[in-house]
Amino acid sequence: MEYCQLLNNCISAVAPGITALPNMPKYLAAIVILLTLLLPACGRGPITSQADVIIVGAGIAGLAAALEAADKGAEVIVLDANSVGGGHAVKAGGLAMVDTALQRDKGIKDSPELATQELLAWGEDANPEWVKRYAEDSGTEVYDWLVKLGVEFKLILPTPESSIPRFHFTKGTAVHVVLPMLREALKQPNIRFLWSINADALLLAEDRVIGIQARNLRTGGTFQLYGGSIVLATGGFQSNIDLVTSHWREPRSSPGRLLIGSGQFANGSGYLLAAEAGAQLQRMDHQETFVNGIPDPRDATNTRGLTVTNRQAMLISEEGNRFVDEALPSKDIEKAVFAQVQQKFWMVFDTDGAKKLGVRGAAWLNTNSVRDEIINNPALIVTAANPEELAAKLGITHTSLLNSLQTYNTSARKLISNPPLYALQLHPLTRKSMGGPAINKNAQVLSTTGEVIPGLYAAGELTGVAGINGSYGGSGTFLGPSVYIGRIAGAAAAADSSFPTGELEVISTEKSALDLDGYWHYKVAHDVVYANQLDCDSCHKQTPMAEVASNQQLLTRLQTCLNCH
Numbered sequence: 001m002e003y004c005q006l007l008n009n010c011i012s013a014v015a016p017g018i019t020a021l022p023n024m025p026k027y028l029a030a031i032v033i034l035l036t037l038l039l040p041a042c043g044r045g046p047i048t049s050q051a052d053v054i055i056v057g058a059g060i061a062g063l064a065a066a067l068e069a070a071d072k073g074a075e076v077i078v079l080d081a082n083s084v085g086g087g088h089a090v091k092a093g094g095l096a097m098v099d100t101a102l103q104r105d106k107g108i109k110d111s112p113e114l115a116t117q118e119l120l121a122w123g124e125d126a127n128p129e130w131v132k133r134y135a136e137d138s139g140t141e142v143y144d145w146l147v148k149l150g151v152e153f154k155l156i157l158p159t160p161e162s163s164i165p166r167f168h169f170t171k172g173t174a175v176h177v178v179l180p181m182l183r184e185a186l187k188q189p190n191i192r193f194l195w196s197i198n199a200d201a202l203l204l205a206e207d208r209v210i211g212i213q214a215r216n217l218r219t220g221g222t223f224q225l226y227g228g229s230i231v232l233a234t235g236g237f238q239s240n241i242d243l244v245t246s247h248w249r250e251p252r253s254s255p256g257r258l259l260i261g262s263g264q265f266a267n268g269s270g271y272l273l274a275a276e277a278g279a280q281l282q283r284m285d286h287q288e289t290f291v292n293g294i295p296d297p298r299d300a301t302n303t304r305g306l307t308v309t310n311r312q313a314m315l316i317s318e319e320g321n322r323f324v325d326e327a328l329p330s331k332d333i334e335k336a337v338f339a340q341v342q343q344k345f346w347m348v349f350d351t352d353g354a355k356k357l358g359v360r361g362a363a364w365l366n367t368n369s370v371r372d373e374i375i376n377n378p379a380l381i382v383t384a385a386n387p388e389e390l391a392a393k394l395g396i397t398h399t400s401l402l403n404s405l406q407t408y409n410t411s412a413r414k415l416i417s418n419p420p421l422y423a424l425q426l427h428p429l430t431r432k433s434m435g436g437p438a439i440n441k442n443a444q445v446l447s448t449t450g451e452v453i454p455g456l457y458a459a460g461e462l463t464g465v466a467g468i469n470g471s472y473g474g475s476g477t478f479l480g481p482s483v484y485i486g487r488i489a490g491a492a493a494a495a496d497s498s499f500p501t502g503e504l505e506v507i508s509t510e511k512s513a514l515d516l517d518g519y520w521h522y523k524v525a526h527d528v529v530y531a532n533q534l535d536c537d538s539c540h541k542q543t544p545m546a547e548v549a550s551n552q553q554l555l556t557r558l559q560t561c562l563n564c565h
């Protein structure tokens, strides 16, 4: 088809990676050709493309949706504001799944009934239907499906919320779960990826969502993508402090200082897009806020945090009282912290405990970095030769500190007694969203009146994830449900792709066009290379220095993800 070829030439000049489909309506193609011919040398202008299914977000939920939709025969476009795929899963750990082949191999007897009961009890107000569905299906629809894609689960850890081990791990982090998914998606001829492309707005015609107003974050160029149906898989909103605090859960006390503990792209734009299309946002105050945060000493903005753990430390309040048993599950510690009027509290340890301080994240596996940048950093930590000096420096009474040390030392296996003493102030830190657009059983987004919004689907942490977690997130109950609901959304969207004609409406507000940088990951990755004095060859030996332009090029580059993650 000649018009298609011409169109593709023009499109590739301004929006690499996009091609017009042979089934693109001729009138649409004609308009685009006219527009592009009017622009010198096919210069930057409004370019359109279409697919049966458009997926916003190439995290674990978006990839599951893409693989499923492609498997059902749909032409799929996946766009992501980031220049790489995987989303938060590249930093995450394990997946909670029920009655899996690995559990059976290890002699662990699990059942959907037991899992349903335990997930509902832990979450306190989880959605019983989704919990039951997930408990019944995750062994086959998540575990078996991932294993078939090449994911190798090796280990199952016990967690406080379940009576038997259910928290599945690969040989490393969940990067080993999401990479096989990305690899498979890159091999599919009917999945096209568009990187560094932000969804700024939804396009609506005859009350059906039919496309995306898209923006190239590297060039600033804008264009429109038309889809038979649209899946939003944009992740949570935990890096948008305004959204977090405006949905702060009552009666929790508000945090004095709240650190950001979620990824750069978790800015909540998907919530705004869905809300603008009339979606009902539910459980927005259900947020998993960790209470073991410290400011990230490497963050120039002084807003981001890291999480720390220490099994040889005690927690004391602003008054110096040991206010919680540190051995309790994180949920109980979280409740104890938020029951305080102010969340000013310290983790206190001695020289032996300093060696046990764990900081989450690949960058902090190096113990010298922990010592130099955290333990020996006076901006973060108070050091004292004895309890009296520590009490004076923290502004608490010597007696309350001594009482706390005494109660800790009578119950702990390892005493806090070997000076110097350290006090590390902890802060609440945002992490995971457990609310979002309401969806029905097919992952179709529901309006504020409970009607289906035609053409619009949602999956993953954006849905929070469908109430499976209730008020308290379980271990691994984000990744697994994101895959599960992603697959449901992908299959349903593939079966529901139609292209209505009629007047087109762009529903957009400036709020969803949040400011982002298309080079964010590029810069972060290269900072790591410089900091660790790595050779360029460590990533570029087999892959081009130039920008990735095709699925095939990205496929060869995927192995380099493991250099940092």
Ligand SMILES: Cc1cc2nc3c(=O)[nH]c(=O)nc-3n(C[C@H](O)[C@H](O)[C@H](O)COP(=O)(O)OP(=O)(O)OC[C@H]3O[C@@H](n4cnc5c(N)ncnc54)[C@H](O)[C@@H]3O)c2cc1C
Binding pocket: 056, 057, 058, 059, 060, 061, 062, 079, 080, 081, 082, 085, 086, 087, 088, 089, 091, 092, 093, 094, 095, 096, 197, 198, 199, 200, 233, 234, 235, 236, 261, 262, 263, 265, 266, 269, 270, 431, 432, 459, 460, 461, 462, 475, 476, 477, 478, 479, 480, 482
């Ligand atoms: C440090 C950390 C550890 C974790 N550990 C675990 C764990 O062990 N187990 C567990 O179950 N869960 C864990 N989680 C949570 C889990 O990782 C996430 O809930 C899950 O990965 C969410 O997947 P997703 O695909 O829904 O969203 P994301 O992974 O957030 O992906 C969304 C994608 O959408 C893109 N995007 C966003 N807005 C737009 C837009 N407007 N236009 C275009 N693209 C856009 C983003 O760039 C991103 O790539 C952890 C989270 C963090 C931060």
